Amino acid sequence: MSFHEDLSLRVEKVNKLLESVMKVDTGLSEYLMEAMRYSVYGTGKRLRPILMEASAELFRGDAPELPYFMAAIELIHSYSLVHDDMPCIDNDEYRRGRKTTHAVYGETTALLAGDGLLNFAYETAAAAFNDTKDPVKTANALKILARKAGIFGMVGGQAVDVHCEKNNDPLTQEKLLYIHENKTAALIEAAMMIGAVLGGASQTDVKKMEEAASAIGIAFQIRDDILDVVGTFEELGKPIGSDADNDKDTYVTLFGFDKAKEDVQMYSDKALSIIESFGGDKEFLLKLVESLISRNK
Amino acid sequence: MSFHEDLSLRVEKVNKLLESVMKVDTGLSEYLMEAMRYSVYGTGKRLRPILMEASAELFRGDAPELPYFMAAIELIHSYSLVHDDMPCIDNDEYRRGRKTTHAVYGETTALLAGDGLLNFAYETAAAAFNDTKDPVKTANALKILARKAGIFGMVGGQAVDVHCEKNNDPLTQEKLLYIHENKTAALIEAAMMIGAVLGGASQTDVKKMEEAASAIGIAFQIRDDILDVVGTFEELGKPIGSDADNDKDTYVTLFGFDKAKEDVQMYSDKALSIIESFGGDKEFLLKLVESLISRNK
Numbered sequence: 001m002s003f004h005e006d007l008s009l010r011v012e013k014v015n016k017l018l019e020s021v022m023k024v025d026t027g028l029s030e031y032l033m034e035a036m037r038y039s040v041y042g043t044g045k046r047l048r049p050i051l052m053e054a055s056a057e058l059f060r061g062d063a064p065e066l067p068y069f070m071a072a073i074e075l076i077h078s079y080s081l082v083h084d085d086m087p088c089i090d091n092d093e094y095r096r097g098r099k100t101t102h103a104v105y106g107e108t109t110a111l112l113a114g115d116g117l118l119n120f121a122y123e124t125a126a127a128a129f130n131d132t133k134d135p136v137k138t139a140n141a142l143k144i145l146a147r148k149a150g151i152f153g154m155v156g157g158q159a160v161d162v163h164c165e166k167n168n169d170p171l172t173q174e175k176l177l178y179i180h181e182n183k184t185a186a187l188i189e190a191a192m193m194i195g196a197v198l199g200g201a202s203q204t205d206v207k208k209m210e211e212a213a214s215a216i217g218i219a220f221q222i223r224d225d226i227l228d229v230v231g232t233f234e235e236l237g238k239p240i241g242s243d244a245d246n247d248k249d250t251y252v253t254l255f256g257f258d259k260a261k262e263d264v265q266m267y268s269d270k271a272l273s274i275i276e277s278f279g280g281d282k283e284f285l286l287k288l289v290e291s292l293i294s295r296n297k
Numbered sequence: 298m299s300f301h302e303d304l305s306l307r308v309e310k311v312n313k314l315l316e317s318v319m320k321v322d323t324g325l326s327e328y329l330m331e332a333m334r335y336s337v338y339g340t341g342k343r344l345r346p347i348l349m350e351a352s353a354e355l356f357r358g359d360a361p362e363l364p365y366f367m368a369a370i371e372l373i374h375s376y377s378l379v380h381d382d383m384p385c386i387d388n389d390e391y392r393r394g395r396k397t398t399h400a401v402y403g404e405t406t407a408l409l410a411g412d413g414l415l416n417f418a419y420e421t422a423a424a425a426f427n428d429t430k431d432p433v434k435t436a437n438a439l440k441i442l443a444r445k446a447g448i449f450g451m452v453g454g455q456a457v458d459v460h461c462e463k464n465n466d467p468l469t470q471e472k473l474l475y476i477h478e479n480k481t482a483a484l485i486e487a488a489m490m491i492g493a494v495l496g497g498a499s500q501t502d503v504k505k506m507e508e509a510a511s512a513i514g515i516a517f518q519i520r521d522d523i524l525d526v527v528g529t530f531e532e533l534g535k536p537i538g539s540d541a542d543n544d545k546d547t548y549v550t551l552f553g554f555d556k557a558k559e560d561v562q563m564y565s566d567k568a569l570s571i572i573e574s575f576g577g578d579k580e581f582l583l584k585l586v587e588s589l590i591s592r593n594k
Contacts, residue, residue, distance in 0.1 A: 027475070029454075031460060032453065033448060036448070083412060089408065111385055111386065116456070118416070119446050120447050120448055123440070123443035126436065126439050126440045129440065139426035142439075143424070146416060146420035150413060151321075151326060151413045155416055156324075159329035159409050166403075
């Protein structure tokens with residue numbers, strides 16, 4: 001089976017999992033559950049649950065708690081998109097060609113749908129205790145999820161990003177790294193660390209997975225910043241960086257194009273060499289990470 | 298010690314607990330943590346954590362996991378107020394004479410502060426696993442918290458309430474009971490059930506606590522609806538219910554004043570007789586419940 005066939009099957013599997021988790025009878029609040037489903041279904045790449053499962057495969061692989069946490073992390077990712085898209089943050093009407101939740105259901109419902117999804121994520125993760133033989137391991141996975149999703153992770157990164165933008169506060173290298181590390185990398189760290197924990201990894205190996213995931217998240221985000229510049233150049237025919245002063249600062253404007261390209265390579269090499277150092281079934285994860293970092297869009 | 302002295306000491310204890318839980322170094326996202334602290338400190342009655350602890354006292358009492366869950370449930374209550382007050386829901390500038398979070402920090406920060414608080418609640422609850430000797434019991438408490446806070450509880454009730462209001466959808470008796478049961482009672486159920494679970498109650502007793510808490514929540518809310526009418530009568534000098542058609546429907550407009558008063562009594566009696574049926578130290582809880590239902594504002 002080729003990598004792309006494998007990836008498609010995994011995306012399909014996660015979509016089915018999400019559908020089954022969200023097939024619940026919510027009675028009179030069904031309209032909100034409908035908005036929650038709309039927010040989760042659609043065109044997501046399901047990167048975080050797929051990274052989680054592939055990380056578990058480096059260790060003992062299949063664990064009964066995995067589906068609960070795979071669904072939970074995607075629900076958290078979904079809630080963050082719903083709230084980010086709202087008028088008071090990014091005010092986006094479309095995401096990947098599909099109307100955003102507030103554009104379809106209104107701002108009030110989007111706010112509550114995001115809250116509902118975040119709660120439902122923890123409810124889903126907590127249901128893993130029904131299927132576990134090792135509640136301490138499951139508790140460790142839950143602690144990682146909450147830590148990396150919140151003020152010390154994704155919410156913290158989002159807060160600094162939004163705060164700089166709303167206040168025209170210039171980004172510094174320190175702030176940009178904080179944003180990339182927290183807004184993007186933290187949930188990737190959660191995915192891979194939880195995969196490792198549930199797969200039965202040692203504490204040392206979970207720590208190594210955190211480092212690999214952090215490097216992947218940062219490389220992914222710098223690559224994104226590079227693609228923005230290349231995109232601008234191709235679309236506008238202007239020299240790269242010429243209108244940097246008018247734009248939001250990025251890794252490229254703060255560190256320069258050459259340093260950005262070097263750092264993608266450096267972080268990628270770091271992540272790949274950590275993954276290489278593990279036993280287990282690592283072929284898919286290596287290819288996934290390579291595809292993330294060399295992606296064209 | 299009088300009931301009111303006891304209550305004041307308990308409020309003070311919860312305030313200290315919340316301060317210590319929120320005394321964390323969040324680095325660059327400190328401004329958001331500041332908005333989160335603002336949302337939690339202030340003039341809260343701390344009803345839910347106090348009910349939780351008092352419920353534990355009906356059983357084995359002091360449990361090492363209690364402070365984590367007491368803080369967590371108050372953080373969840375706080376997040377729900379922050380989001381409820383936002384312009385797209387109730388658009389309230391003041392709550393009990395104090396500026397609301399969005400009025401002080403802006404809408405964007407209020408949205409993220411609510412998200413941060415909800416996540417932090419689960420992070421705080423999950424930290425109970427560090428101090429527990431019984432991870433299965435702790436997991437049961439966590440499952441109750443997530444269930445009662447989310448789409449099958451508080452968020453669900455809030456959704457139906459907001460949906461009816463925004464769409465000028467008339468309230469029916471069924472919808473109003475759903476709203477009172479979920480928006481108000483669900484988190485009180487969580488508080489008392491978690492207290493019972495952590496105190497070592499049997500499943501049967503946890504179920505009885507759920508029934509008592511549900512009755513308390515509904516009685517509390519009907520009493521609120523009655524006070525609204527009495528307030529209107531005293532302020533405006535109009536006959537009770539005369540302007541009901543211009544107002545939002547309440548328990549009083551839908552069921553009538555006499556039935557509302559009877560039902561407060563019926564739910565209260567039910568709650569008190571369940572609590573009476575337990576052993577343990579129940580004096581404070583009985584007085585607290587009585588004070589909730591006979592309160593004047």
